[in-house]
Amino acid sequence: MARYKSIIEFGVIGLGRFGYALAKTLSEAGREVLVLDQNESKIKQIQSYTENAFVVEQLNKETLEEAGIQNCETVIICIAEKIDASILTTLNVINMGVPRVIAKAFSYEQGLVLEKLGAEVIYPESDMAVRLANRLTTSKALDFINLDDDITISELSITSLYDGVTILHANIRKHYNLNVIAIERDGKTTIDVEPNTVLRKDDVIVVIGKKDHVINFERRLLEKH
Numbered sequence: 001m002a003r004y005k006s007i008i009e010f011g012v013i014g015l016g017r018f019g020y021a022l023a024k025t026l027s028e029a030g031r032e033v034l035v036l037d038q039n040e041s042k043i044k045q046i047q048s049y050t051e052n053a054f055v056v057e058q059l060n061k062e063t064l065e066e067a068g069i070q071n072c073e074t075v076i077i078c079i080a081e082k083i084d085a086s087i088l089t090t091l092n093v094i095n096m097g098v099p100r101v102i103a104k105a106f107s108y109e110q111g112l113v114l115e116k117l118g119a120e121v122i123y124p125e126s127d128m129a130v131r132l133a134n135r136l137t138t139s140k141a142l143d144f145i146n147l148d149d150d151i152t153i154s155e156l157s158i159t160s161l162y163d164g165v166t167i168l169h170a171n172i173r174k175h176y177n178l179n180v181i182a183i184e185r186d187g188k189t190t191i192d193v194e195p196n197t198v199l200r201k202d203d204v205i206v207v208i209g210k211k212d213h214v215i216n217f218e219r220r221l222l223e224k225h
Contacts, residue, residue: 008032008052011072011098013059013089015042017191018104019078021179024049025208028177029151036067059089061096070096077119080104087113094118122153153181154214158203159221168195176217178209 012023015037026033027049035046035053046053056063059079069075075098079086087110090103094117103119105111111121162170172178182191184204199205207214 008034011069011075014078021181061092074100077103080106090119152211153208158199160201162199163201167197177213178207182206
């Protein structure tokens with residue numbers, strides 16, 4: 001594995017559904033992305049979007065340094081399922097002096113530990129419904145997290161325009177350059193978004209992409225027919 005020595009904008013550790021969509025969207029937006037994962041097949045898939053993608057057998061300090069993760073301006077750690085690995089990796093990345101570290105958490109307790117270490121914490125499943133229930137805005141879009149001035153993860157409320165339409169036929173990725181990474185319905189959130197998933201009015205979808213693309217899609221949702 002060749003060490004990446006130049007300053008790079010983003011590092012993504014872990015290529016689950018969330019991490020893959022994140023790395024792919026950042027790369028498609030023309031951003032420099034360094035990607036690490038233990039699964040060789042996932043790395044091969046993402047290499048069609050960024051050549052700075054490496055298989056790592058372990059996520060210890062030595063391996064992370066060899067990959068050059070310390071040269072990233074922002075690192076997003078997407079391995080929340082493995083709590084011990086999540087915490088140790090976050091600790092290592094922060095101790096390397098990375099300016100901004102964002103980490104996924106699946107539980108409040110895990111999030112508290114990550115925050116104590118100095119990371120920004122996101123809860124892609126457990127916390128999303130709470131955030132949505134307390135939304136105090138008339139807008140259909142609410143930033144979930146801003147990765148920089150251009151890329152954002154946003155929540156959008158589905159209107160009657162797409163009621164009964166599948167993800168495949170809505171083709172949000174093709175028409176609006178947005179990736180759907182989660183859907184919240186009746187207080188429950190799922191990240192298992194399949195092409196045949198049928199959208200319903202008042203569903204809340206979580207998308208990742210450029211802010212102007214999110215705005216364009218929001219305007220489409222608000223159109224009256």
